[in-house]
Amino acid sequence: MAYFKKMRAVQAAVLLGGLFAGLVMAKPAGDLDEVTRSEIADRIKAVGSLCVAGEECAAGGGAAAVASGPRSGEQVYNTYCTACHTAGVLGAPRKGDKATWDKRLADAGSYQAILNNAINGIRSMPANGTCGDCSSDEISGAIEYMSGLKP
Ligand code: HEC
Known part of the structure; x- marks a missing residue:
């Protein structure tokens, strides 16, 4: 269901935020398993492909919404x-x-x-x-x- 997909995206965004916070505080993010890591990598890739310099942004998300990550x-x-x-x-x-x-x-x-x-x-x-x-x-x-x- 689209709704649950969206929730997964939100969860990934939250995890991503936690990961960054972990890095900033120089603490190992040891509670993330491999699956979560690869999901996060996928999310980063997907976000990066939304907007390419010099080109129109792909429809959907939009740079402003992506920048801070949507909150649930x-x-x-x-x-x-x-x-x-x-x-x-x-x-x-x-x-x-x-x-x-x-x-x-x-x-x-x-x-x-x-x-x-x-x-x-x-x-x-x-x-x-x-x-x-x-x-x-x-x-x-x-x-x-x-x-x-x-x-
Ligand atoms: C300062 C108090 C306050 C805050 C904070 C607040 N609201 Fe409201 N909201 C109200 C009041 C009062 C009403 C009823 C307004 C009326 O119809 O007279 C209302 C009504 C609404 C309605 C119904 C509108 C309609 O057409 O009937 C929605 C939807 C809504 N708020 C969403 C939100 C959301 C989403 C947030 C948080 C992001 C939020 N509100 C934060 C006071 C608040």
Whole structure:
């Protein structure tokens, strides 16, 4: 399933970040097995092939999103959205409150409209949910994570 593939990519990105952190701290990344290492190598190769100097970037990812590595919906939620969406601060729809999210979907008309509201901000909801450097994909991931809605 595409969703699980995406999760694997996210996991690899997280592992990659951990690997770099390990290198910076001059600690051996001894907890990575061979499979993980070769997966990471594959990821690096795939990212490098997205954009070649002097050529148009391949469709899809985009340089900006690749540069910092996409964060999972859960990561974005736990960093930026939980402050309001866990307890329902200022009337924010709460994580896992399916009935409320279904009503939001009906009111907004489409998932895309809800995503646009999150990106642009709506009433007390700040633009991008205060995540200034989140891509629209990362915001969408956080919405999926908290609402259970699918794009
Ligand atoms: C400062 C508090 C706050 C933070 C932080 C916050 N939100 Fe919200 N959010 C709200 C409030 C309040 C609403 C309800 C706005 C309304 O409809 O009046 C809302 C509504 C939403 C909606 C529903 C929009 C719609 O069309 O009904 C989405 C989606 C959403 N937030 C996503 C996010 C995401 C994703 C994050 C984190 C990246 C986030 N929010 C962080 C306060 C917050």
